[in-house]
Structure formats: structure tokens, C-alpha cells
Amino acid sequence: MRLFIHVFIVLFLLPSYGQVTFDLESLKNEYLYGELSAEEKFGILRTLSKETPNVIEKLAWGDSLIEFSTANNNLEHRLQGHLSKAWAYNDLGNYLSDISETLAALEIADSIGKNPAQLYNHLANVYGNVNNTNEAIKYYLKSIELHKKADSISYPNLIESYYNYSNFLLKNDLLDSALVYLEKAREATQKTTPQLITYITPYLDGNTGVYYFKKNQYDTAKPLIEKGVEGLISSHPDAAVEYYNYLADIAQEEGDLDQALAYSNKALEITESSNSTSELENLYLNLFEIERERKNYKTALEHFLAYQELKDSLINLPTIQKMYNLSKAYEVSNVQKEADLMAKEAEIQELRANRQQTISIIFVVVVVLLSLLLFGLFNRVKYVRKTSRIIEQEKERSDALLKNILPDETANELKANGKVNAKQFDSVTVLFADFCGFTKYSSRMQPQELVERVDFYFSRFDAIMEKYDLEKIKTIGDAYMCAGGLPYPHQDHALRVVLAAFEMIDLVQAFKKEAPNDPTRFDIRIGINTGPVVAGVVGTKKFVYDIWGDTVNIASRMESNSEAGQINVSEDTYKVIKNTLDCTFRGMVDVKHKGMMKMYFVDPLTQDQQKSLFEVNNITVQQT
Template sequence: MTWHNTFYRKKAWLTLGFFFIIFLSSYGQTKVVGDSLELLFTQGAYQEQDKLKILKELAVTHSDVEKRLLYSELLIQSAAALDSTDYLFQGYLEKGTSLRVKGDLANSLESYFEGARIAEKEGNNNLLGKVYIAIADVYSIMGNHQNAVKYHQNAIRILRQENDSISIASALLNAGDELINVNRLDSALKYTTEAEIIFNLLDSKVGQAYSLGNLGMIYAKLGLDLKAEYHMNQAILILQDLHEYYPIAVYLTYISDIYLEKGEEKLAMNYAKLSLDLAQKHGMKKQVSDAYLTLSKIYEHMGNSEEAFNNYKNHIAYKDSVNNITSVQQMADLRTDFEVSKKQIEVDLLNQQKRTQQIIVIATAIALILICLLAFGLYRRYLYIRKTKRIIEKERNRSDELLLNILPKETANELKLNGKVAAKKFESVTVLFSDFKAFTQYAENLSPELLVERVDHYFSHFDQIMERYGLEKIKTIGDAYMCAGGLPFPSHDHSIRMVRAAMEMAQFVEDTKKKNQSHQFEVRIGIHTGPVVAGVVGTKKFAYDIWGDTVNIAARMESSSEPGKINISENTYQLIKEEFECEYRGEVEARNKGMMKMYYVLATKKSADPVSN
């Protein structure tokens, strides 16, 4: 297996988060400062106005991830108590980062999303762009590359508007990093090259190092080994000065793979051993495991099966310790068995060749078993992820259906896309109000359950009528029912459709009264046409509503109507007079509106054209 085939396995452990780049270059200095700040904080030797600043520095710079998590939570509590939005955002940001490092990805995302809500509420695009990068990194670790790419691209779009060079460069680098995961190498090369240019202009050493290293990995994927080797060597030189050893160990392993691909086993061996020594010195178990695997491939390539087997077993042992797998003890038993076999080989020289062949067979069998176990585990994980995705998709569809029951489709789509809905003015909208005569006295004689059942019987049928005529139900208030035509999509015949719907409503109430003596409701209906403003109100429970004098006049038309009648204004009459026979009532006093011309709708004219629903 060539080194290109192991690219994704190693690559996933080198994903670079935005905040790691921002703070890494000053970590050597801030660690000492952080230790001093912790001493000041625990002793209470600080001014009260400096408390939030100290907690923020500790949450960022402390070397212990558990302490960073503790200080970020204290920062959230203190910032909330002092109503400090900036520090509250920083608290959620650092809490998310600490949880990500600990591997608690679900709670990490929750914390980052809380930070994003704060940034959106404050209208701070710079902070929003930064937290989007952090969210994208978590999605990348989870293997959700589609969401990771989306959030990276949103971060780049936002940060370009803010002219924050270091943030833009970090977003570009991370986006390029994620595009490698989905094998979009041209885009990855473009983003990473732009990030390198910005880091060079800013003289950011750590940014330059990771840009060079990532370019090396892209060139390696493209099969350009010389370019890959050159860029990774340049990255290693910079990282040595920064004392950042984990990425150095990763890049050394890559270079070893390149030389092995070329057939230069000695150079490959040297680089692999350098990576192993560095990883062991600094306790980096994952990279120790990868280094042993690389050495195993080198020895296998050289024909030394015994050493290949030894290094492969070490690779498995370290790999299992990283993943907390209980088979570490089993591998120790295997190692003991091999030593016993080795001593037996030394004793029985005459059977050396036979014993060696047996060991190779055993090693091959063990490798096959481990590969089968790994394949089985990956398959179970695939089934779990697929099941989880189906559940999430089902819940997403359910949420969309609930949202469409509350808001018009166009408005719901705008809310999902932008997180808010802009208010819109409509120049011509027909508004209908209806209520039931003497509802209060009638309700006093019914149980609450029966009252709700009766009202629901009518309103459910009204909803069906609105849907049939392409009208929009706005809301119900007690026994009042309110709807509108001509929004969210303007139309030329909304007033005609509204009057026809009103006639069906009145007829339904009358038919119900005749069929069932227990249903004695009588409906009054009022209609007016004019301009309104429409929009969504609320942040927890959304409601689509309309405002304007047109709404008030429609309500007056209803209150001035009579049971079983449809009372319309002069504006509405002028729009529907060719379609319906109407009775002029004269000018009628309307509360707070003075004298207004009103008409009763009597019937549809026989020559009227049908209205499209």
C-alpha cells in the first residue's frame, strides 16, 4: 500500500482550527503569563474590573484542557452576571474549543452555536465568521464534510467583508484543508495558496508553516512528490523554531512515505525513525502508531518480515491505546507468544526456516483478523451513521412541516435561509374578519372541552376554504377568524376570491345550524381591501401577522355586519361589483372611523366568470 492510500487517515489528525492558529504563535509567552494569572486569580489578588479579562486569558492559554474548560465556564457565569456580551461570546467560544479537544463534539457544537447566536444578535460579523470556522472544524472531525465546507465558505464570505486578514487567512487554510477531505484538490490548492500569501504578508510563522505543510499534502495527493517533499521540509524548518512537534512528526512520516515510494529505503527509514523518536519523546501516541506502521511497510518492502511484524504489532498496540480499545492486553499476550517462539527458534536452529515460515503465517493471520475486525467495526459505524442521518432527516422534515403550518411557504423559506424575515408592504390586500354572534353567552353554557370542539369544527372547515381559494389564514382570537388575500404573492383577483370564500363560510355555518340543533352559531363577516405591512414577530414562537389601517377597517366592517351577512367596504365593492350583486347600506357610523359607505353581498351574478383557485 503506497503512502497516497493512507493520506486521509493521517490527514484527519492534522486538521487545523482557527483559534489554534491565532493563539499558537504566542503560546510560549502566554503559558508563563497564564501560570502567573492563575496564581493571581486563585489568591484573589486582582481588581474586580480585571476579573473577566483574567478569566478569558486563562480559558485561552492554560495548558490543562480541564482547567481551560473550568475557566471558560466561570467566564460565562461572570459575563452573564455583568451583562458583558463580548466576554460572554468569548466564554462560549473557549468552552466549545475545550470540549472539542476533549472529544465531546456534541456539546462543543452546542457551545459554538450559542456563541454564533450572540454574534448574530449583536450584528458582529467578525465574531460570527470566527465561530463559523470553529463550527466547521467540529463538523470536519465528525466526518460531516458537506456541513464543514458550507460553514467554511460562509466564514470566508463574512470575513472578506470585515477585512480581518488573519481571520480570512485562517478561514481559507481551514477551507482548503476540508476540501482535501472531499478530494476537491483544485479548490483546496487555490484556497491554501491564497492563505499562504496572506500569512507571508502578515509574517505569521505558524500560518506559513501550516500553509506550506498543507500545500505539501495537496501536491502529494496530486502525485507531485518533489513539490510535496520541498513544501513539507520548509514547514518542518519553521515548526522546529516554534517547538511544535506534532505536525513535524506528521510531516516526517509523509516524507518517509515519499522516499519509500521512490524505492530509497534508507532515507525512508531515517525519516520514519526521526518521526518515531520525536513522537515518543513528546508522548504523541497517535503519531507513534503511524510511525510504527510506516516502519512496518519499509521493512516489508526490504524483505525483513520479522521486523515488519514487530513494528506492525507496535502500531496496533499504540493505535488501540489511542482509541481506548481493550485489546491492548491481547496484543501484549501476542508479543509474549512471539518472544517464546523466537527463543524456541534460537534453541532449535535446525528448524529455523520452518519456524520462521510459521511466524510469517501467524503474522499474516493476525493481520487478516485485525483487518476483518476493523472492517466489521467500520461497517457497524456506517450503519449507525446512516440510521442517525435518517432520524435527523425525519426530524428536519417534521420541523419544516410545523413551520409551514405557522408561516407562508415563501416566508418560512426566508426565515430558514436568513434567520429572520424582512417586513414587506403590500399595496392591495383583502382582509376578512368573522366572529360568532353572542359567543360569550353561548360559551358560558358549555364545558371548555365541548366549546373548543365546537369552535374547532367551524375553524377547521374555514381553513379548508382558505386553502381552496389560495388565501392566507392569519390568526384566530377567541371566536374571531382573520385571513387575507393578495399575500405573500400579489394577485389581481384576491378580493373576488375572498368574497367567494366568505359566502362559503356563511353557507357552511347556516347548513351546520340546520343539520345539528346543538350548533346554533350565527356568523358575522366583514371585508375591506387596502394596503398592509406583513412580517414575522417573535423569536421563540413565530407568528406571521399584518398591520395597517386596512386591518382596522376590516374589523369595523365585521362589527357593523349582521348575523349571516357579509359586509364589505367601498374599496372592496369597487373591485367585486362586476362579479356579485350587492345591496348599498348607505353611510354607516364605524367606531373611530366616522361615517363609511358599506354594502351587503347578496349573490354571485350569473354572468360572472369563475375565479381560479
């Protein structure tokens, strides 16, 4: 989901030329041929750079605004020029250029003392588009915090941050949290003007419809999404494209393929007229699925190839790394400015101290000076020894903490080189586990109780990972992710992961039997897939070891299609373990964005059978 609000704010916060309703062609002619003052030219350029629907033209008007602002030394208007270009690059899917323009706007905002909350919100949108969850969440929360800390809260900007954060949560299927922030945006909207209420309501209605769509409540979702389209199609048709995609999805679910195709073609028409690529990826995928179901296989193949080509061109690891480096360079430059100020202050303090010391020396007897010097030297030796011991202890603690966060091989590489190169693993088995009904019960629990319950299970899962020499990757809410076969390859990594999964299920069921009436004793479902991945470390302060690739996505789909107490494996994993473990074929299952896939449930094993597998397959496990 890439439907972010980044246009409506400027209509209500920043002065523009004339009213919101205007004739763009008339404005172009007036700017090119009319006799205008500098302020009138600024107003027209700002309006054209914000409201021109064609993104290529929007880039050109943004450049004109920057050039004119630079010539007239007007930083406020120059900031808007960079921001308009950032929005245009976002619509084109050129996220690296988007980041560059946004950081240029941030530098100007810092220099003129302007609240940068809106710019951090846009940065969060970009990182959300490339699935960099950590960076996106960081900048969304920073944007909301800056809005709330402002002397006078700008509700239009606060609405934008609330809405976009809820949109990001919807994209990541954090539905209940997404609905909370949608309601925050709706509440804040009521504190603004009728004009803004009319403008933002289609976005709120449309995304509320998306929430119910993801809840599989199509009868509730469809009229809300249609209201969103109706409110946007005349003023911002490019924003309606995503909602057309969802209407096409609903039509597919209802079996009306002609209607689904009509919605998708309408979305494609809008996209081609505006040169926007932000929704083309999902649009081509929808067209592929529709034409495949209509048995137009040649047309379906064309759409799938277009989808794959666009997906590969928009998001790749080098581009994501460059984006990350740009934002980090900006943060480092800000830190350097603060360090320079501190150095100046330290220099002043040092000069004052030296002057005072000179005055004091005049009144000190030579004998006293010698005594103090000897005493100081003695204490200095003691201090150096003590400090050396402390430094050595802290170094040992730091090394232990680093190896607790990262695999040993990765931690050693990071200490030796200051960075870690990404690595390709040809065969890795990835496991996702998720608690059934956790969201429902967690909303009724106190925060401390919730954390203690999650830690109760996850700490025991960690022990199982250590036992089977598997690598814990991360936890996301109540989801637990691990992998076998990295950073050191194992030929039996698939079997190790499945046996670990059995122990996880046995552990959860054992605790549930102890207190069968306790609603916080959960069932667990597990999904497993085997294939190639890319592994590496992201971050410069809080290091995170992570893995990427379609193997990870399919493992997640295996978990979401699993059932309580079951281990659902893909066809690739089944081929590896079929000679060792018995599995039950579930048939072909339709997986969102993946098509029909074969899935298998691994038949249950007793603890004696598990122990027997250790001996027969010579699996070496660590004692926990």
C-alpha cells in the same frame, strides 16, 4: 488530514492579557492568588483557555471563563469560553461535544450582533473531520461569504477560512483547487502584520509541502514540510504532529524505515503530552505500516488494533447523525424566530385591514353588498376548483421529482413516514468511474463548455444504469458512482455492474473515435468492488441517497489503481464473476491505508459476447 488553524486568529483579533509571549504558570498563579480586577481576570482566563497546550486543562479553563462571564453578564467573554472548549473537544476527537459548544457560541454571536463567519468555519472543520463533505463545503463557503460581506474585512479571519478550506480540499485530493485557496490565504497574509505573517507561514509552507507530497514530488515536498515543523514545534507542537506523519510517509517511500519510525515516535510523544487525539488515527496507521515493513509483526499488530479501536470510537453513523441533528436544530430555531416576526407583522396588517373594512362597510349600500357577496361566492367556487387542479398537478410533479432523486422504495418510505431508516445490505457491487486527464483539460475550458461536456457523458451513463437496473448514487466532479444490488437485491448484481462498465467504456471509446484529435474526448478508467454497505438518506431539504462502508472505499481504490480503458476489480468481485468472465490477475498492489490487495483486470468482451451473456445468464434489461 485534520490540521486546521483555529488558534492563531484569537491572538490578533481579540484582546488578551499581556503580550503573545507569556509564562502560563505565572498567569495561573496570578489568577489564583493575585488581587485582580474583573477585566484583568477576564484577560488571564481568555489567554489560559486559548493557549494551555494540555486539552484537559484547556477544557477546565474554558469552563472557568464561562462561569465567570455568566456571573458578570459578559456575553463577549462567554462566547470565547464556549469556543475554547470547542477547540479542546476537537483535539480530543469528541466532535459531538465540539458541535454543541460551537452552536452555543453561535447563539451568543447572534444575540450580540457579532459576525459568525469564524464559527461557521469551525463547524466546517468538524464536519470535514467526519467526512461529511456536503455540510463541510456548505459551511466553508458560508464562512468565506460572511467575511467578504463584512463592513471591514478581517484578514486574519479570512486567512483562517481560506486556509482551512484548502486543507479540506487537500484531504479530499482536490489538489488543484486546494492550491488555489492556499495561494489566496498567502496573498491575504501579506495584508496583515509581520507578527501574523511569521505565525501563519509555517502552516502555509507545510500544507504546500503536503500538496507536492500528494503529487508524488517528494524532493519538493520534504523541505517545505520540514519548514512547517520547524516553525511550529516550539509554539504549537500539537499542530506539527500531522507534518511528522507526512515526513514519516516520505521516509517510507525513500526506504529509510529508521527515520520514518523516529518521526512517528516524535509525533506520538507530542500527542501523549498534550492529550490530543485528532491525529492519533493516522499516527497509529503509520506506525503499523512501518513496523510491518520492519517485520516487527507483534508491535505492528498492537498499533493496528489501537488504530482500529480509535477509528471505531471517533466516527460512527449514530454520532454523525447526532451532529447533523444539532446543527439542523439550530438552523430551524433561527427560521422559527423569523416566522414569529412575520406572524406579528401579519397580525398588525390584519388589524389595519379590518379597521379599513369596517369604515368602508358604513358607506356601502346593502344591495351592493349582496351583489358583491354573490359575485365573490361565484368566483370563490371557480378559484377553489382551479386551485385544486393546480395542487394535484404540483403533487404529481413533486412525486415524480422525488422518485427521480431517490429509489422508488426509499421515496415511498420518505413520503409515508417523513424519514428514511438506514439499511444494511450484505452484498452490493459498487462502481467508480473517472475520466483520465479531465482536470488538466477542464482548467482550459469555459464553464458552460465544461458543464455541457460532463452532462454529455453522464446523461448517457444514466441511461446505461437504467438499462441494467442499477442505482446511480452520485457524481463528484468528473467521477461517477453507481451500485448494483440495492435498494432491491439482485443475485447477479456483480455481473450487471461489469456489463454496464463495458458499455460505458464502449460508449466513451466510440465518441473518441469520432473525433480523435479533440482533447475533450476522454478515456475512462473503472474500479469495482463487492461487499456489504449501509444505505440511507441524508438531508432535510435537498435529499441525497448515499451509501457508506469499507466496500465503497475499496471500490474507490480500485478505480484510482485502474488504467485507461480497463475495468479493475477487487478479489471479492473476482470470486463472484470468475465462473462467468475471464480476468487477468495483476498481482498484489500496495494500496494506501489498505495494505497489499489482489487486483484483476476483466478481459475485454465484444458486443456479441456481451449479448450472449444476456441470454445465457437470463439477465433482464430495460430497453433504453
